[in-house]
Amino acid sequence: MVRRLKTRWNEFFHAREVPYGMALVRISLPLVLLIGAIPRWWHVRELYSLDGSPSPLWVSYGTTPFLPILAAPVAVALFSVLILSLCAVSVGWMTRLSLIVSCILYAGFGLLDAMGTLTKYTVVATHLMVILSLSECGAVWSVDAWLRRRSQPATQGIIDSPKSSVWTLRLLQLFVGIVYLGAAITKMHTPAYFSGDQLTFWMLGNTNLENRLGETLTLYPWLLAIMAYITIIWEVLFVFLVYSKVWRVPTLVIGLIFHVLTYYTLGLIIFPLMFIATYFAFIEPHEAERMAVWARNALRRVGLTFRRRPSLRVPRSFAPRPAYAAAAWCMMMATGAVIGVEVEHHRDVYHKRGENGPLPLKVMDSQLVHEMLGPAKPIRPKDLYFAFDVGSSNLGGVLSNRRDTFSYGERALIQCSLHPPHPDMWVEVNLHDADDVVLKRVGTIVPREDLRAEFFYDMKEPLLPGEYDFVLKYDGEELTRRRVTLQGQPPELTASR
Amino acid sequence: MKRCLSNTLIVGYLSLLMYGVFCHALYYRINDHPGMYFIVWDMYCGWSAYETRNHIVGEGASGQFYELAPGPWGEMKPHGDLDRRHYDYNGFHSINLALNTLRQTEHEPMARLYVVEEAWPRKYNLPDELWAQRYTEPKDMQSYYQLRGTYTPDGQAIQQWPTLLTRLQQEALLNNPRLRQDMQKGKPFYAVDPTSNLGNVTPVGYELPTDR
Numbered sequence: 001m002v003r004r005l006k007t008r009w010n011e012f013f014h015a016r017e018v019p020y021g022m023a024l025v026r027i028s029l030p031l032v033l034l035i036g037a038i039p040r041w042w043h044v045r046e047l048y049s050l051d052g053s054p055s056p057l058w059v060s061y062g063t064t065p066f067l068p069i070l071a072a073p074v075a076v077a078l079f080s081v082l083i084l085s086l087c088a089v090s091v092g093w094m095t096r097l098s099l100i101v102s103c104i105l106y107a108g109f110g111l112l113d114a115m116g117t118l119t120k121y122t123v124v125a126t127h128l129m130v131i132l133s134l135s136e137c138g139a140v141w142s143v144d145a146w147l148r149r150r151s152q153p154a155t156q157g158i159i160d161s162p163k164s165s166v167w168t169l170r171l172l173q174l175f176v177g178i179v180y181l182g183a184a185i186t187k188m189h190t191p192a193y194f195s196g197d198q199l200t201f202w203m204l205g206n207t208n209l210e211n212r213l214g215e216t217l218t219l220y221p222w223l224l225a226i227m228a229y230i231t232i233i234w235e236v237l238f239v240f241l242v243y244s245k246v247w248r249v250p251t252l253v254i255g256l257i258f259h260v261l262t263y264y265t266l267g268l269i270i271f272p273l274m275f276i277a278t279y280f281a282f283i284e285p286h287e288a289e290r291m292a293v294w295a296r297n298a299l300r301r302v303g304l305t306f307r308r309r310p311s312l313r314v315p316r317s318f319a320p321r322p323a324y325a326a327a328a329w330c331m332m333m334a335t336g337a338v339i340g341v342e343v344e345h346h347r348d349v350y351h352k353r354g355e356n357g358p359l360p361l362k363v364m365d366s367q368l369v370h371e372m373l374g375p376a377k378p379i380r381p382k383d384l385y386f387a388f389d390v391g392s393s394n395l396g397g398v399l400s401n402r403r404d405t406f407s408y409g410e411r412a413l414i415q416c417s418l419h420p421p422h423p424d425m426w427v428e429v430n431l432h433d434a435d436d437v438v439l440k441r442v443g444t445i446v447p448r449e450d451l452r453a454e455f456f457y458d459m460k461e462p463l464l465p466g467e468y469d470f471v472l473k474y475d476g477e478e479l480t481r482r483r484v485t486l487q488g489q490p491p492e493l494t495a496s497r
Numbered sequence: 498m499k500r501c502l503s504n505t506l507i508v509g510y511l512s513l514l515m516y517g518v519f520c521h522a523l524y525y526r527i528n529d530h531p532g533m534y535f536i537v538w539d540m541y542c543g544w545s546a547y548e549t550r551n552h553i554v555g556e557g558a559s560g561q562f563y564e565l566a567p568g569p570w571g572e573m574k575p576h577g578d579l580d581r582r583h584y585d586y587n588g589f590h591s592i593n594l595a596l597n598t599l600r601q602t603e604h605e606p607m608a609r610l611y612v613v614e615e616a617w618p619r620k621y622n623l624p625d626e627l628w629a630q631r632y633t634e635p636k637d638m639q640s641y642y643q644l645r646g647t648y649t650p651d652g653q654a655i656q657q658w659p660t661l662l663t664r665l666q667q668e669a670l671l672n673n674p675r676l677r678q679d680m681q682k683g684k685p686f687y688a689v690d691p692t693s694n695l696g697n698v699t700p701v702g703y704e705l706p707t708d709r
Contacts (some may be wrong), residue, residue, distance in 0.1 A: 013507055014500060036575075043573045046597070049582075053597035055590035057531045066531075111531070115584045120540045127535075134506070167503050171510055178514045184536025185522045187666035190542065198544040204619040206548060207584070208577045219631055277662065322626045338599045349572050350601040357571060358603045361555065361563035367613060369554055369562040373641040379665065380639060387631065419546040419618050419679055421662060423669040446668045480634050 013167040020140025020288030022137035022169055026047055026095065030086035032273040033106065033125055037083055040109075040117065041340075045349050048112045049075040050215070066297040067111055073341045076193065078105055081333050084330030085132045089132075091143020094329040101333075103129035121271045129279065133166035141292075148323055172281045179475035184235035195397045197417075197451055208267030215353030217265060221387075223398030231258065242282060252279055336366055381474045384425070388419040388472045394454075408461045408488035414455040414470050416446075425450050428473040429455040432481070434466055459486050545662060547616040551645075557604065561677045564612065565595040567604060569573045588612055588645045594595075599650070607650035612628045616642040616661040647702040 038102040047051035049072035055213040058065055070078065082105040088098035099442035103126060138144040139162045171451065192198045200221055203214030217224060234254050240249035256279065259272035283291075352358045391401040393414050399415045406412055414429050446453045457470070463486055517536025520527050527537050553566040568574070572580040591612045599607065613647050621638040628636050643661040648654055659667070 013503070018507065040575070046568075046573060053590070053593040055593065057534065059532075059589050060587065061531045063530060109582055115590050116573060116581040118534075118666065119576075120538070123535050165500075165503065167507055171507060174511060175514065179538050182518055182521055183540055186539045186542045192544065192545070198541075201544050201546050201619050202541060204548075204622045205545075206622055207575075207579060212577075212624075215627055218623070219627065343531060350568070352601060358601060359568075361565070361598070361602050361604045364554060364562040364564050366562055372552060372615070373611060373644060374553065374642075376643055376661075376664065377641055379641065382637075383639070384632075386618070386620050405617075419620070421665040421669055423672065425693065448666075459651060482633065 004460075011349045013170050014165050016163040017166055017285045018161040018288075019136050019139055019166075019169065020141075020285050021283045022132065022135045023139070023141045023171070024094070024283065024288065025172065025277055026092065026099075026132055026137040027090050027141065027318050028272065028277035028280060029125065029128055029132070030102065031333060032270060032277055032303075034083065034086055035273070036117075036121075036270050037079075037086065037106075039077055040345075041083060042348070043100065044076045044079045045072045045115060047393050048079070048109055054112045057111045057114040057118055058239060060114055067108060070110065073345070076341050077337035079335045081108065082106060084333055084336040088329065088332075089129075090259065092138045092144050094326060095138025095142055095144050097326075097329070099129050099133035104134060107288050113309075120270075123272055124179060124271075125212070125274060128172065128274075129460075131168050133459075134166035136162070136170075137168075139164060144325075158345075169281055170277065173242065176275070176278050176281070177242065180235040180238045184232050190269075192451065193232075194225065195220045195230055195451070196228055199224045199228060201432065203265055204400045206426050207213065209263075209269060211263075211265055211267035213261075221398040222395040222400035225398055234258070236261050248282065250284055252386040255279065266497045312343045337409050370432075374489070381477050382479050384419055384474065385472065385479055386419045388480050388482060389417075389486055390470055396453075403483045404483065407461050408465065408486065408490060409458075412459055412470070412484065413459045414457065415452055416455070416472055418446060418449060422446075422448060424476060428471075430471045430473060431452035431457060431470050432469040433469070437469075439463075459484075464490065503676075519661075546600070547662060548619050548620055548622060549586070549661070550579075550585070550615040551585055551588070551591055552611075552613040552642075553582060553598075554589050555595065555599070555604075555607050555650075556609040556611070558572060558606045558608050561564060561605070563604065565598045566591070586660075588614075588657075592648055595648075596652050597659040603613040610650060610652070610654075612645040612648070614645050614661055615640045616643065617641065 040047060047331050048070060050069050051072040054069055055064065056067070056069070058430050060488050072310060082102060085101040085105070088094060089102055095402040101184075106122065106129065108128040110118040110126070145360060155394050186192045190198055200218045203218050203224075222274045234251070238255065244251075257278060259275050262268045262272045301398045338384045348354060348357070350358065389399045389402050392406070392410060394413060394415070399413065403412075416427055416429065418425070425446045426443055427446050428441055430438055430442070431440040433439055440455075440457070442455050444453050444455070455470075465486050465488060467483060467485050472479045513536060517533070517538070519525065520533065521537045522604045527533050527539075527681055545705060551566075553564070555563040557563060566582040567580050575581050575584065581592060584593055585594075594608065595610050595612075617638055617640050620632075621636060623631065625636065641661055643664060645660070646654055646657040658664070
């Protein structure tokens, strides 16, 4: 039993293969992180230095500082090194050292700015870089590999791509699965997730990029409820299904769709791109080789060719040694840091040294400020309700069809959704005829913990065919109304003909 | 030796990740240390039906009001179209933004600094054409302002109040006169430190702004 487990463990963690998957993650991850890092370079002084307004994470936790807040030139120099080292990781130049430097600086700068830098993608990226730095991800498709091949004696001939133990690849794969598991637990902790309410309000939020699809989807809350269940089931099962021969591809394709949709529905960009980059770790070596052949052919078709193997021609008198590469890397980082500091200094972020510097403060409209600082206004009744819909069926606790026409004898389902937090409320949904005469009054208590109330009206006698209004009232005030048309003939009238 | 080391790393790392999952699932010490942020995967754990923005205002000795964030040199938009100041949901760092702006600009002496939260129901974020599909009434958005804190010019808190959402929750509960009386019994003389407002506990004296 123990021997079998040991064999399975060794097969899973210590099999040897060419680290194509890790190399692809190494190439793509820094490119994604640079999308967020480069724009922040212009604000390093403000975000991370003593000459700005850093917002360290430890303040939120109420613990003692565990990192120094840097002087502005030091912060700029280190951030410049971060950007260069991310580029070096992507091309695979001094890969391990670049990864270690990137990881430390990326996490460090994140910790110094909880407001504008640190997010869960910073944390995920830190984990990924730690794992990558332990791996042989620079062994293929990298400057390091190219330099290594060039330093081989020319007579050695064609060199096989180096194989390495897959334990870091497995750690990365398991890490992705565990993050999904954690995300599923978060959703389980949030009851409003299952009714789609949480998703609805996130999609209506404007804290990320524009998300028009998300805003449109909020009109179909039943669809969000279904998506909520599919997402959580997929997140829980991911780590188990991704190792199945049958389910691997469908699981990854669902993941891909899920992450792409978070861009269109929630306005996220770096988080989905980063997770898509991690999916390269699930590519099998033979699939990666096929992709490489396809890429090479595609390049050839557009007239670009490059040699993969070293030339067997005349031995070169100069072959770059690892020491040269390390020295060049250090030179590049130092030069980048110095140029960064100089450029940032001349940029004069706060405009203190210019003709008009230091800048004056912007004066605010005093009427607006008095409104801001004045007594807090009570919430208007019409801001307490979120939606008022009429239909005939519900799915996942939310109305699944909105209707404005009913046939004789049908039952109308009227749903009123509220903006939390709201007080305990007495809510009425009254039926008015086309002349606005109240025909029927129905009310219910909505306790503060409930997000919606439902009302039913049987569209039958004594109602006659025609137009009616369902009127939502709270505290004696009409909040909104929905018009419906009742079609068909009452049974008595039909019988009397 | 190498395999032994890698096995140790595998077991150690996976144990750390599973500890994070365990803590997260059972709410065990998740706010103990910033390190927990690196192993607890609680993305999108909160949600709000209100869109919020932060305003940081300085009142000069002359009675003139000034915008202290963003600074006059411009905005920093970290995740989309919003300035960085709007991502300080708990109000831990807003006053630092104000102090930095004051350090880097020319201005008259300040008398008071204010942090104000603006909020409106998120249904008003719907574009007009989608609004017309869902609502029969015209769009009539109104912002609600909630004073979060008053500070001295050097950033010392004088008074602090909860967020609008906390206020609404408290108002819903405090319709109970007995509860209101009990809360008033523990009201301290000094403003409390906002960092003590961890988790879901409201520090005593951090309740409704009834007397501002």
